[in-house]
Amino acid sequence: MPSSVTATLAPMVGTGRTETTLDDLLDEVRSYTPADAVPAAERLIRRAAELAERAHDGQRRLTGEPFVQHPISVALMLANLHLDPDTVAAALLHDCVEDTSVDIGTIRSRFGSGVAELVDGVTKLDDITVVSLDDRQAQNLRKVFLAMARDIRVVLIKLADRLHNLQTAHVYRPEKRERYASDTLEIFAPLAGRLGIEEWRWQLEDHAFKLLEPERYREIASWLLAERAAREDVVQAVTGGLRDALDTAGTDALIQSRIKHVYSIEQKTQRKNVPLEEVYDILAVRVIVDDVHDCYSALGVVHGAWRHIPAEFDDYISAPKENGYRSLHTAVLGPDARPIEIQIRTHEMHAASEYGVAAHWRYKAGDHDGEEDFSEKLAWVRQILTWQADEETAGSFVDAVKTDFFSDTVFVFTPRGEIKDFPAGSTPLDFAYRIHTDIGHTCIGAKVNGRLVPLEYQLQNGDVLEILTSSNSQGPSRNWVSLVHTAHARDKIRQWFKRRQRAENIESGKELLERELRRLGQGRISQLPGEGLQPVAADLGYRDVDSLLAGVGYGATTVPQVINRLKLTEEVEEADVEPLPAEQPSVRDVQPLVRVLGVGNLLTRVASCCNPLPGDEIVGFITRGHGISVHRMNCANVQNVREPERLVEVEWGGQLVGADLDLPIRLGACCKPRPGMKINGIAADQGIEVHRSRCRAGSRLPGARVRVWWIDETSQLLPVQILIQADDREGLTHDVTGVIRDEGLNITSANVHTNRQRQATMRITVGMGSVGQMARLMRRLETIPSVYSVARDTAGVRRNRSREAAARRNGQ
Incomplete structure (x- = not known):
C-alpha cells in the first residue's frame, strides 16, 4: 500500500472519472480465477453483460453517461474482492428487474437459480430508504436481515451499488443528496465495517461526508x-x-x-x-x-x-x-x-x-456451486456482552440490531417491529431477559404471531413475539434455568434466586443476633451506638451490614464472633474517630496538586482515610505542625471533626492543567471543570481561565483561545481501593487484573475472599491520577462476566485504622 497522501486521497478529491469497460472487468476476474475455470467464468460474465447492455439500452444516468456503466462498475468492485462468477454476474444484472422489462424468471432460465436468487435479493433491498428510525426498524431492516440470513453476497452487491452511486450523488437534488449521504453514514458504512471491508467503509464515509459538509471536507483534504x-x-x-x-x-x-x-x-x-x-x-x-x-x-x-x-x-x-x-x-x-x-x-x-x-466467498476451484454450508463460510465472534445500544451510537445500524449473521441465528420482531437476534434454540424467556431483567422476572407467558405459546417454545425466523407480564408475579421458577438457551438469561435467573435466599438469610441472621443482644441487655441492632455493625462487617471482610447478617444467617459467621467485635469496637471507638491526629502516618506530599484558598502557600498532603483524587470535592484540615491534610468532602473524619474552625477551603490546583502560554492558570468558577473533562482556555491580562468546553459563560469571555490540557494523570499517583463483588469462577482474578493492566495501572495490594456461596469479594488498591481515570477503570471492570458490583471502597482503610487503634490501646 503506498504511503503517499495523494494515493490515499485520489478516490475522493476529484482526480477525474474514467470509464470502466467489460475488458477491465474480465481482466480482473482472470487474475484470481483458477485457469481451468476461466472459460466458464468468462462465458457467464459476457452473457450477463450482454443482457444488461440490451436491457438498459437507451437509459442514461443523471451524469449523462450510459446506464450500463453503473452495473459494470459495481461488478468490478466485487471482482476486486475476488468474488465468485455468480456474484459478478448478479452485479451486472442487479438493476434489470427493477428498471427494465427483464423479469426474474428470465434470469433464472438463462443463468441458473444461483444468480437469480442474488438478483432477486438485491431487488427486494432496493427500496431501503431511511426516512426515520422507526421506518428503518420496522420494514427496511427486516429485509436486510432476512437477506443476510439467506446469502451475505446480496448485501455485498448492495454495498457496492451504494458506493458507486455515491460517486455521482452530487447531481441529486439537495434533499435527496442529504438523505442519501445520511443513510450511508447511519446504515451502509457501519455495515461495511461490521462485514470487515474497511476500504469500503472509509470510502463510504468520506463520500458521504463530502456530500454533507463539502467545505469542511475540502478544508481537511487540503490540509x-x-x-x-x-x-x-x-x-x-x-x-x-x-x-x-x-x-x-x-x-x-x-x-x-x-x-x-x-x-x-x-x-x-x-x-x-x-x-x-x-x-x-x-x-x-x-x-x-x-x-x-x-x-x-x-x-x-x-x-x-x-x-x-x-x-x-x-x-x-x-x-x-x-x-x-x-x-x-x-x-x-x-x-x-x-x-x-x-x-x-x-x-x-x-x-x-x-x-x-x-474473504470467505473468494472464488476457489472445486467450489463452483456455492453450496458450502454458510456457517462454515463465516468465522465471526458472537457479541454477547452488550445487550443495549450505547446512547451515543443508538442511531447506528450495527449497534441497533447487533447481528452476528451466523446461519444458526434467528431474527424475531417485537410488536413495534424492532428486530432482535438470538442463537437458534432460544425461547421467549431469553427474549424477555434480553429486553430487561424485570421483564424476565415478571414474565407469565408469551404470544407468537398473536397466539399463546409455552415458555419452552423455540423461536423461529420472522416470529413476532409479545411478552406477557404481571406485577403480581412471584418471580422465576427454578425450572426456568433449563428452559432458557442464553447464558445471559440463565445468569439473571440464578442471581434472582441468590438474592431471594440472601433476603431469607439476612432475616435469620438478624433474628439470631438480636436474640443475643436482648440477652445481654443491649436492645436491638438499630440501638447500637456509633456506626453500629458497620465496623464489625468491615473487620470480618463483609462489604456491608446486610452481608454480615446473611453470613450469620447461613452460618459462615457465628454470633459470638460478632458480639466480641462489638466490644472491641466500643473500646476503640473514641480513638477510631479521633479527628485528624497531628501525625498522620499514611499521607503523602502532593503539594503541586492542591491549592489552599486564602491561607497562603502551605504544605498540603492527601489523607489516607479517604484517599481523595483530582476531581473529588475536597476540604482541608489544618494539622498541628504538619501542614494541611486534604480529605474528601464526605469523609467520615471530616463529618465528625471536633474543631470545625480548622477546616479550610481547598481546590485542585492549576498545576493539573498545562497550556501553550506560560501564564498563571485558574479554573472557571462558573462551571468548575474537573480532571478528565473537555476544557478550553481563554487568555486575559491576569492569566489563563479554564472552562468546560460547553460552558456558555466561558464561550462569551473576551480574550484569545489558548490550547490547554490536563497534565498526564499518571504524573502523581494516589492509592485508591476498589471493591469488586462477583460470582466466583475460574479465571476471575486473571480477568480483573488483566483489565487493570490494560489500563496501564499498577496494583499495589490485593485481597480476595470467597464465601461458602462462591461469592467473591476483591479489594484491590491501585495507583491512580484522577476521578476520570478511576471511573474509566470501574466501567471496564463492570463488563467482566460474573462481576455484579464495582465501587470505590474506604472500608479497608477504616478497618486498618481500627486495628491500629486497638494495638495502641494494648500497648503493642
Whole structure:
C-alpha cells in the first residue's frame, strides 16, 4: 500500500472519472480465477453483460453517461474482492428487474437459480430508504436481515451499488443528496465495517461526508495535501528504522504505511475537541509477517525501538473483534514525538482485513456451486456482552440490531417491529431477559404471531413475539434455568434466586443476633451506638451490614464472633474517630496538586482515610505542625471533626492543567471543570481561565483561545481501593487484573475472599491520577462476566485504622 497522501486521497478529491469497460472487468476476474475455470467464468460474465447492455439500452444516468456503466462498475468492485462468477454476474444484472422489462424468471432460465436468487435479493433491498428510525426498524431492516440470513453476497452487491452511486450523488437534488449521504453514514458504512471491508467503509464515509459538509471536507483534504511532504518524511524515517530493527532481529516482514481518511480525522477533531493542527496521530504503519509467533516478536522489536503509549495497545489476535478482525495494534512516539499507530498481523489476517466477510466467498476451484454450508463460510465472534445500544451510537445500524449473521441465528420482531437476534434454540424467556431483567422476572407467558405459546417454545425466523407480564408475579421458577438457551438469561435467573435466599438469610441472621443482644441487655441492632455493625462487617471482610447478617444467617459467621467485635469496637471507638491526629502516618506530599484558598502557600498532603483524587470535592484540615491534610468532602473524619474552625477551603490546583502560554492558570468558577473533562482556555491580562468546553459563560469571555490540557494523570499517583463483588469462577482474578493492566495501572495490594456461596469479594488498591481515570477503570471492570458490583471502597482503610487503634490501646 503506498504511503503517499495523494494515493490515499485520489478516490475522493476529484482526480477525474474514467470509464470502466467489460475488458477491465474480465481482466480482473482472470487474475484470481483458477485457469481451468476461466472459460466458464468468462462465458457467464459476457452473457450477463450482454443482457444488461440490451436491457438498459437507451437509459442514461443523471451524469449523462450510459446506464450500463453503473452495473459494470459495481461488478468490478466485487471482482476486486475476488468474488465468485455468480456474484459478478448478479452485479451486472442487479438493476434489470427493477428498471427494465427483464423479469426474474428470465434470469433464472438463462443463468441458473444461483444468480437469480442474488438478483432477486438485491431487488427486494432496493427500496431501503431511511426516512426515520422507526421506518428503518420496522420494514427496511427486516429485509436486510432476512437477506443476510439467506446469502451475505446480496448485501455485498448492495454495498457496492451504494458506493458507486455515491460517486455521482452530487447531481441529486439537495434533499435527496442529504438523505442519501445520511443513510450511508447511519446504515451502509457501519455495515461495511461490521462485514470487515474497511476500504469500503472509509470510502463510504468520506463520500458521504463530502456530500454533507463539502467545505469542511475540502478544508481537511487540503490540509492533508499541504502537509504531505512533512508526513512522508516521518513515514520514511519510521519505516526505515523499523526495517533495520526487524532485519537485525531476523524477522521477515512486509512494511506498509497509510494515513487516516478524511472522515476519521473529522471524528477525531470532534471527539477530542481540538483543531486540525492538533491532530497528530494520523499516520499508521502495517507490519505483515508469516505467523502469529512473528507478530509478537515484531511487537517486541517495535517497543524496543520507540517509546510506546500503553493506553493505545490492543491485542485483537488473542481477542478478535466481533467481525473476526485480528491484529496487534500499538502506538509509539515517532520523530518529533508524533504518535504513530503500528498494526502487526500475518498475511492471512491481512487478507481477511482487506476483504472482510468477502474473504470467505473468494472464488476457489472445486467450489463452483456455492453450496458450502454458510456457517462454515463465516468465522465471526458472537457479541454477547452488550445487550443495549450505547446512547451515543443508538442511531447506528450495527449497534441497533447487533447481528452476528451466523446461519444458526434467528431474527424475531417485537410488536413495534424492532428486530432482535438470538442463537437458534432460544425461547421467549431469553427474549424477555434480553429486553430487561424485570421483564424476565415478571414474565407469565408469551404470544407468537398473536397466539399463546409455552415458555419452552423455540423461536423461529420472522416470529413476532409479545411478552406477557404481571406485577403480581412471584418471580422465576427454578425450572426456568433449563428452559432458557442464553447464558445471559440463565445468569439473571440464578442471581434472582441468590438474592431471594440472601433476603431469607439476612432475616435469620438478624433474628439470631438480636436474640443475643436482648440477652445481654443491649436492645436491638438499630440501638447500637456509633456506626453500629458497620465496623464489625468491615473487620470480618463483609462489604456491608446486610452481608454480615446473611453470613450469620447461613452460618459462615457465628454470633459470638460478632458480639466480641462489638466490644472491641466500643473500646476503640473514641480513638477510631479521633479527628485528624497531628501525625498522620499514611499521607503523602502532593503539594503541586492542591491549592489552599486564602491561607497562603502551605504544605498540603492527601489523607489516607479517604484517599481523595483530582476531581473529588475536597476540604482541608489544618494539622498541628504538619501542614494541611486534604480529605474528601464526605469523609467520615471530616463529618465528625471536633474543631470545625480548622477546616479550610481547598481546590485542585492549576498545576493539573498545562497550556501553550506560560501564564498563571485558574479554573472557571462558573462551571468548575474537573480532571478528565473537555476544557478550553481563554487568555486575559491576569492569566489563563479554564472552562468546560460547553460552558456558555466561558464561550462569551473576551480574550484569545489558548490550547490547554490536563497534565498526564499518571504524573502523581494516589492509592485508591476498589471493591469488586462477583460470582466466583475460574479465571476471575486473571480477568480483573488483566483489565487493570490494560489500563496501564499498577496494583499495589490485593485481597480476595470467597464465601461458602462462591461469592467473591476483591479489594484491590491501585495507583491512580484522577476521578476520570478511576471511573474509566470501574466501567471496564463492570463488563467482566460474573462481576455484579464495582465501587470505590474506604472500608479497608477504616478497618486498618481500627486495628491500629486497638494495638495502641494494648500497648503493642
